[in-house]
Amino acid sequence: MNTAQVQLNITDHLTALAVTNRQIVVVTGATGGIGRAIVEELADDYAVVAQGRDEARLISLAKLGEEIYPVQCDLADTAAFETTFGLLPRVDALLNVAAIAPRFAFDDxxxxxxxxxxxxNVTVPAELTRTLLPQLRASTGTVVFLGSGASRTTSPNNVVYAASKHALQALADGIRIRTEPDRLRVATVAPGYVDTPMIAWDDDYPLILPETLIKPSTVARTIRHVIEAPADTQITEVWIRPRTEA
Known part of the structure; x- marks a missing residue:
């Protein structure tokens, strides 16, 4: 893509996406650490619709490949999904990566x-998946939810985020059962501490990190493995742990 003429509105990409011979993958949170790593991992092989909010980072993403289609929008506005993402001509995989992770104890x-x-962390991926369900059914596609080590455990100082990731796990499981007749594949990829700015919390709670953090590229490679699984199987859960535990 010519970065001198980068378009950031989804409607500007519809013509190209309608004729691409690549599978189309939608990635939310594409300007974050894990999201960008996913775009880098898939750029050579897929048409990637990369959602983010930061214009400069989205323009930077466009440099990663000829079929990177950056889309600037705020996912909080779920009412706009039908007139934005709902216009996509085809979706072969939806990667729900965007999330926020402020740390709070319940009484704070x-x-x-x-x-x-x-x-x-929950309503947005649910609504986006629902919006794109016709396209995903048509392609017998794959939906991936980015979970967390907090999806199955919690911390007294991070209970809000953990609760949202528990709910996301339940959402993924429920969607998989609901869409089984449509042959959709639905997975949760849940990494532990990943080396991204998200874990640079500026608060007064104690923090103990493992000696070695997971690389964003490792998570991206795992997601590729999930969406490229052979047709006779589906990978429903992947738990990615650091080599040393916190």
Missing amino acids: ATAAVWSEVMHL
Whole structure:
């Protein structure tokens, strides 16, 4: 893609996406550490619709390949999904990566905190998956939810985020059962601590990290493995742990 003429509106990409001979993969949170690594991993082989909010980072993403289609939008506005993502001509895989991870103990978290985290981490991927369900059914596609080590455990100082990832696990399982007749594949990829800015919390809670953090590229390679699994199987859960535990 000519980065001098980068378009950031999804409607600007529809003509090219309608004629591409590549599978189309939608990646939310594509400008974050894991999201960008996923785009880098898939850029040579897929048409990647890369969602983010930061214009400069999206333009940078366009340099990664000829079929990177950056889309600038705020996922919090789920009412706009039908008139944006719903216009995509085909979707072979949806990678729900975008999330926020503020740390709060339950007695420090307000109702507003709970609402924001649950909306962005659970409601948004649920709504986007529902919006793209016709395209995913047509392609017998794959949906991946980026979970977390917090999907099955918790911390007294990170309970809001952990609760959202528990809910995301339940969402993924429920969607997989619901769409089994359509032959969709639905997976949760749940990494432990990944070396991204997300874990650079600026708060007063104690933090113990493992000696070696997981690389974003490792998570990206795992997601490729999930979406490229042979047709006779589906990989429903992958838990990615650091070599040393915190």
